[in-house]
Amino acid sequence: MNSLLVAFLTTFLLFELVHGGQFVPLDDVKIDKLPGQPVEINVKQFSGYIDVDKDSGRSFFYYLVQPAKQPSNDLPLTIWLTGGPGCSSVGDGFSSVGPFVTSANARGLQPNPYSWIDVSNLLFIDSPTGSGWSYSNTSSDYKNGDYRTNKDLVTFMLKWYKKFPCFKSRDIILAGSSYAGHFVPNLANSLLDCKDFKFNVKGLTLGNPLLRRKLDELATSEFLLSRKMIDSEIHNKIMQECNTIDEDNYGAKVAVNWTKNCSQLMDKALSAAFNITDPRMAQGRLFDVLRKPCKGTLEDLKLGKEVAKISHGVDMCVNLRTDFYFNLPEVQKAFHGNRTNLPYPWKGCIMSNFAYTKTDIDFDMLPALKRLLQKSIPITIFSGLEDGMVPAVGTQKHLKKLAEELGLKFTKKESLNGGCSRYSYGDFLNLFTVKGGSHHVTASRPSQALYIFKNFVLKIGNA
Template identity: 35%
Template sequence: MAMAHALVPLLVVSVVVAAAVATADQERESDRIRELPGQPPNVEFSQYSGYVTVNPARGRALFYWLVEAVPAAGPIAPLVLWLNGGPGCSSVGYGASEEVGPFRIRPDGQTLYLNPNSWNKAANLLFLESPAGVGFSYSNSSLDLYTAGDAKTALDAYAFLVNWLERFPQYKYREFYIAGESYAGHYVPQLAQLIYEKNKGIQNPTINLKGFMVGNAVTDDYHDYLGTFEYWWTHGLISDKTYHNLKATCLLESSQHPSPDCVKNLNLASAEEGNIDPYSLNTKPCNYTASLKVSLGGRYPWLSRAYDPCTERYASIYYNRPEVQMALHANTTGIHYPWQTCSDIVGTYWADSPRSMLPIYQELIAAGMKIWVFR
């Protein structure tokens, strides 16, 4: 009898584990993308997308899109989390659709074509729209959209990863990297630091972080601003006076970050640039580009854009189509605002933004983490 009683807890645990596995399998299968509208034929990789709740109390959920590696990459290809910056810009609209993802959107906003340089030829790509309020990610508390910041973004991204790995346990212990561009120059090292701290003392962590990659990254305010101002000035985009005023007001230590005088001169510089895309000086700008610049208020003037200046327009058409959202399992709660490449709210009311990521670099380099900075 004693042995029979001892078996009861084991049976209960087995039942609970089996139920959890079955739930994860169901959630994963319900996230499977059968086919995207306008998708080209002969796609040889699997895709999943949907929501992961990161704060049940506030109803905060982040939207992801997983593009698995092509078979040629092998059965244990690494997992790469891609983050876009802004802050407030979509990893679906930029990273997935303009940069490293498998598809590009045609100008009609109706059809897709394959990107021959997609990173899923070497890795499994996990695109995350972060923080809540960006793209399809949402919160049931509208206050969250006005109080986003670096610290909360890192904590939510970590909660997302922990919960997502329960849904996709095949990626536990897999080599894991974080990558991104622009203001993800903050998101990526901060999340890497958080994972590194959480992994301390764990022999075989489920988030097997090996390193991170950042491109055109916001890294250190002083050097980022100085480089941006010199680029504008040496390319004739701003006047001598504005150049000197920017250096005088934006490169100083200030309790406000950036200071009102700095913001004033950034807006003046934007006005002097006119309808020119500073990231593609030799191509005609899209009419939509000017409105994007104004909406971002000049807070982070180095926000990256692709060389085709109208790609945001194609994405806005495509991802607002009901049949596309249905295929992606997106907007399931009926968000009252349209999908946008960059949020009009998130970023405008950003809560915290350290001046420099260099101390995190120093810490993680000393810890032996692989880091790649590219332009």
């Protein structure tokens, strides 16, 4: 073998030429095919780790998906961050906006007809530390908060661009659900303020975002009353005992805790709403008050059984199957995940030693949204009307207050196809309410979520 050929083969083993002439190191290996991946879905997939703090051994796992067909180079990069806090964004991609969902026996994948992949490249990041396959060698790193999570995400993006330099000039859309109402606005502001690199942040898309937790919890009582799931007597008692928060000065009251009587009344309301004596189980039903949860188990899947429960057009067992699929050794190997071979099983949400700062969870996120709107960054929010955890009625109040502070005029309300209604505040702030949508609209009403996202991408692309 001549020296020229040897040199060529050596270079090929070290680097794979992808992304229109950019080199990607093979320590972040391209995924040729995931176990059980349907042959008709042709996408480019990459996954790996970015060390966000080498001293403590803190690393974030990511999964990048690109449409194989052109013009993928012209599409924006959507960064998807799942809430919790403590849930895996990568895992969430397999029940929401990614190209695949698990098969009924959880040993294979099926095409997701409502994936966002045709209109955007998708980057899923497991954050904060302890979510999905992200980890640290320092035990104290599993006590997380908004500040460090955001700082780590900025570090992640700066280092990730060094591995995927072709994305440096791409438009960026930041998206996510639930506690992403904290992650996404914080990250957007930090990227726009970054002195080391110019990030092309073009907009935010948020599903049922947690923006003002204590007021959202009060909105839960209002929501349950409106659905006739509780009576006016218990609602009035909750409002009398718990309504000690000044909505116009929420930030100063963030440290206020519910009284014992308030908490007991809220538990009583949940138990009455779902006819469940355990308030923790009742609280789990708030994510989707229309549909009953999956009754399948991981043991069923281990025995080779098919596990699916279709309720009002939604497969309620998809998260269970994702947990099973991500624990298959061949899947972890294909993803290049769990590189530390940690002994605990992969879970879609929350590790046993995971913790998050409570005052951060209670924090008012309207100022962060306000800063973005003042910079003319478009924000689209969609809220499922079957969500009792972060009810649309509360989100509407938050956005109304935000619009009033900025002098934004409520311009229109339109009924759209598929049970969506749009509320517009000025030129850059929109809220879509989605009939039949749960806390996770991308899973419960995926076609409506795709419709909203497509129009958002089109709008910012023409701006």
